[in-house]
Amino acid sequence: MANYPHINRILVALDCIVFGFDGEDIKLLLIKRNFDPEKGKWSLMGGFLESDEDLEDATNRILYDLTGLKGIYFEEIQTFGKVNRDPVERTLSVCFFALINIHAHDQDSAKAQNAFWINLKNRPELIFDHNEMVDIALERLRYKAALHPIGFELLPEKFTIPQLQKLYEAIYDSLLDRRNFSRKILSTKLLLDTGEKNENSTTKKAILYKLDKDKYQKQFNAFHYFISDSVR
Amino acid sequence: MANYPHINRILVALDCIVFGFDGEDIKLLLIKRNFDPEKGKWSLMGGFLESDEDLEDATNRILYDLTGLKGIYFEEIQTFGKVNRDPVERTLSVCFFALINIHAHDQDSAKAQNAFWINLKNRPELIFDHNEMVDIALERLRYKAALHPIGFELLPEKFTIPQLQKLYEAIYDSLLDRRNFSRKILSTKLLLDTGEKNENSTTKKAILYKLDKDKYQKQFNAFHYFISDSVR
DNA sequence: TAATATTGTGTCATTAGTACACGATTTGGA
DNA sequence: TCCAAATCGTGTACTAATGACACAATATTA
Known part of the structure; x- marks a missing residue:
């Protein structure tokens, strides 16, 4: 099966920062976790990369599960790979941000994931390194929006x-x-x-x-x- | 051991585009592979992520092995994750570029890796999706150098x-x-x-x-x- | 119908960007 | 020795972009 012997295989997750705009403020679509680990706390929407799935397809799948939308604008930010970033088991996280029209998404999909729109200014503490991810995503959004007409996506x-x-x-x-x-x-x-x-x-x-x-x-x-x- | 059951673990590699400048042209430090797979062909310098190693540490390790230098400027570009990108076994590749002063690196280290400086304009066909990686890296270098004083690193x-x-x-x-x-x-x-x-x-x-x-x-x-x- | 809030467009001074010219330095060969 | 060729440092004039600010028009409500 495995043809590169003696090398460790690692869990790969994806985590997504979803930005929205309600006419006044930038908002984040965050998950109130009703599952372990860190049940009850806030986190980004995420998921694991399946073995037969391209990275890009996994991103679209996760975004679809969360919003019911296809063809959302998204952009990879960075891959987070500190050994102990996930206390359960070592997990690499490919992190990206997405921009959506806050009024266009499917509310049932969001509800099924226990997702809520939270004003960026009131964002709660997130689990693991998700706070850092949001910081970097926001920086990237500002960088990108200054040079590219990206804002229309919102x-x-x-x-x-x-x-x-x-x-x-x-x-x-x-x-x-x-x-x-x-x-x-x-x-x-x-x-x-x-x-x-x-x-x-x-x-x-x-x-x-x-x-x-x-x-x-x-x-x-x-x-x-x-x-x-x-x-x- | 593994606490997230039923989920596939994946090989994670790192691949690095090393840019240099000889006073006239931009050059790439490429590997003439004397090992399998694709022995005899050209590729980027790379390596696998070890199980007890932060992603950033792995990057520094790989760059040190290639150049004998520490503290090199590098920047993550993108993670490549098509299912079949590596024909031997599914492998995710975290891809980054590095900028070095072409005269400062250790030639013995490069020789040990069978690495050669190749003019960007004459770059050979590379294995797997490494050609695409170089294209994206070059685009990123141009983007970045236009806005940040990054060129001095070369x-x-x-x-x-x-x-x-x-x-x-x-x-x-x-x-x-x-x-x-x-x-x-x-x-x-x-x-x-x-x-x-x-x-x-x-x-x-x-x-x-x-x-x-x-x-x-x-x-x-x-x-x-x-x-x-x-x-x- | 007057007061309030908001929208569309205009002007002017300053700064930044583009195009182009000139004189100075260094080497090597006439 | 001195002049041609190559390269370097700085200057100037024109144009475009930016920043600061003013005014008239539209719509609602009291």
Whole structure:
């Protein structure tokens, strides 16, 4: 069976940081554990890698079990491999974060996993090294969102510029200038005016935009190099 | 022993992309395999994770065995986990890249591993998914070097601005404007004038600088956010 | 219909980025 | 010896991007 002899095989788990946005704050989808180990405590959603399963398929499976959604945006962060990180048995954890539209997920799936949306600012202590994972995920989200138009993954299909601004303000926990923000976002040409307006507003109704998905795909991995001044 | 029953344990390997710079080109330290599987073919340097070893310690061990150096700069890229990526037995690979000063490493260590510096432009076909690993590593190096002063890891302690420019030109495979490059680099205030000049040159001798390590540490993780225009 | 909250757009000064020029240094051969 | 060739250091002018701030328009409610 095993063809590399004398080498130890190790348990491999996946752990997922699910970010959502409710219009005001960034939220995490966390598990109130009703199973061992650490029953009763909070943790990230996770699962073990099956022997016949690609790593990427396992990620999609875990996200589907949690949210009922397919095709969620996710990104690997890091693999955590301290010998004693899991007190039960040595377990490597491949850690990733996912971004979802908080209103689109399936609530029954979440309930079945005993998962709850928790405001990032009120996050509880998590088991094992899950706190560190969240710290790193948040750092990565901030890093990525600064350079790539990733934030749209957290919003509904149609959204207003003020909503988008609130999202960025939540991600960076800082206030932005309305006028400069608008100019900067529109200059990307990634937004399409739907012609509709946000009827939920009690004051002036803002224009609803949607993402230009073609441009989004093309531009996604382009970013402005620090060294961009090339010579012909 | 095992406390999570009914779950498959998997082999975990580490694979490392070692980048170097010889003054003209980016090079890779590759292994001409004199062992099975795929004996005789080229591969990345790698090794298995030991059962009593932290992931990070394993990385340092593998890099030390290859280069004789400690404290090398390295960064995890991604964990590769397709079921059939290793034809011998399923093996997860935690993949990372390292940057070293090509002249500082221990040649005997490299020789013992049958490792050779290969120009990135002439890289041979590698085994398994190692080609993809190199592609992703290069992309990550370009990404990172554009925003962080990471390039210094590839240069000797004292270096000239023209040398640094050649490095960036090699990383991005493009020519840069001498005058603007110099201005941009000096504006970071990360370079200290050593007062010495490069005696190797056959024409005008350039000023030798060294890295201001204090500033380097402090600034390393700072970068300019896309959304940086905050309101007081 | 006036007060309040919010949205869309505009202006101006400052900074950063791009394109390009000139004089200085060093070596080696005329 | 001195001039050509290569390379290095710095400067300047134009353009684009950013940051700070103002005003008019829209919608609701008292």
